[in-house]
Amino acid sequence: MDETALEIDPRNAGVLREWDGEHGAYWAEHAATYNASVARYQPALIAAIGAQSAERILDVGCGSGELAIDVVRSTPGATVVGVDLSAAQLEVARHQAGGLPVTFEQADAQVHDFGTHAFDVIASRTGTMFFTDMTMAFANLAGATRPGGRLVMLVWRGIEDNEWLREFFGAIGRVLPMAPPPANAPGPFSLSDPDRVREVLHGAGWTGVNFTAEDELLCFGPDADSATTFIVGQMRWLFEKLDDVGKRQAEANLHDVMAAHAGEDGVLLGSGAWIVTARR
Numbered sequence: 024m025d026e027t028a029l030e031i032d033p034r035n036a037g038v039l040r041e042w043d044g045e046h047g048a049y050w051a052e053h054a055a056t057y058n059a060s061v062a063r064y065q066p067a068l069i070a071a072i073g074a075q076s077a078e079r080i081l082d083v084g085c086g087s088g089e090l091a092i093d094v095v096r097s098t099p100g101a102t103v104v105g106v107d108l109s110a111a112q113l114e115v116a117r118h119q120a121g122g123l124p125v126t127f128e129q130a131d132a133q134v135h136d137f138g139t140h141a142f143d144v145i146a147s148r149t150g151t152m153f154f155t156d157m158t159m160a161f162a163n164l165a166g167a168t169r170p171g172g173r174l175v176m177l178v179w180r181g182i183e184d185n186e187w188l189r190e191f192f193g194a195i196g197r198v199l200p201m202a203p204p205p206a207n208a209p210g211p212f213s214l215s216d217p218d219r220v221r222e223v224l225h226g227a228g229w230t231g232v233n234f235t236a237e238d239e240l241l242c243f244g245p246d247a248d249s250a251t252t253f254i255v256g257q258m259r260w261l262f263e264k265l266d267d268v269g270k271r272q273a274e275a276n277l278h279d280v281m282a283a284h285a286g287e288d289g290v291l292l293g294s295g296a297w298i299v300t301a302r303r
């Protein structure tokens with residue numbers, strides 16, 4: 024796709040700047056570390072997607088493409104399209120895909136014209152939480168899904184179920200007082216409230232909305248040093264608000280958290296997600 028022709032909802036301009044800028048580039052550079060961090064969720068998510076031979080699957084907010092690639096690899100005859108805002112991550116995805124029947128495009132899934140009933144399944148691993156207009160985005164995805172088709176997405180539950188975010192925001196928050204990201208705005212908790220998600224999906228043309236709670240450990244690296252470096256980079260948008268002294272203190276606090284959770288299997292913190300499923 025010609026990047027100059029990228030059509031986005033103007034309300035997603037900030038999201039595009041972030042994900043198609045330095046933040047997305049960081050994710051691209053550290054794709055393997057991110058994939059390893061959420062690896063324990065992958066079997067349940069792939070089973071819930073339940074892709075069948077000849078099905079057409081759309082991976083929304085596919086990032087560097089691991090879900091799309093794992094699905095196509097495990098389902099001979101299926102084809103997958105991955106869309107994301109981040110050109111840097113899409114480059115990684117294309118490189119990883121080799122000759123598999125999976126393609127990757129830069130697109131704003133909230134408004135992109137996918138074609139009517141172009142897919143049997145809409146899938147996503149934490150890629151649907153950043154839309155500025157949830158109902159518009161999920162209606163657009165519904166229009167791209169054949170009648171009877173499926174939506175399967177992994178999203179984070181609330182902060183009370185996510186030790187990793189509680190601990191990381193807590194460590195930085197001792198230097199930079201802040202409220203956790205709200206549940207009604209784009210961000211990690213935007214699809215954490217089942218009532219809100221049900222309302223959005225019903226309003227967007229989906230039915231049979233179902234939530235399965237999954238709880239897994241996330242692994243942030245083999246030791247406290249590498250885990251701290253990974254999260255300092257990923258949360259640079261918070262560190263940028265601090266002066267040098269504050270940055271050093273927040274980094275030291277994070278390192279303490281990582282050290283407290285480091286063990287033989289690496290730095291492990293608890294997390295909780297929903298696998299949300301729905302039908303067209």
Ligand SMILES: C[S@@+](CC[C@H](N)C(=O)[O-])C[C@H]1O[C@@H](n2cnc3c(N)ncnc32)[C@H](O)[C@@H]1O
Pocket residue numbers: 035038042043047057083084085086087088089090106107108109112130131132133147148149150151153154
């Ligand atoms: C937390 S990352 C997850 C990436 C990937 N699904 C994975 O599991 O590795 C969220 C992704 O959603 C993408 N994203 C955010 N808003 C989007 C939009 N409106 N359309 C397409 N992708 C979007 C971001 O660029 C980012 O790569």
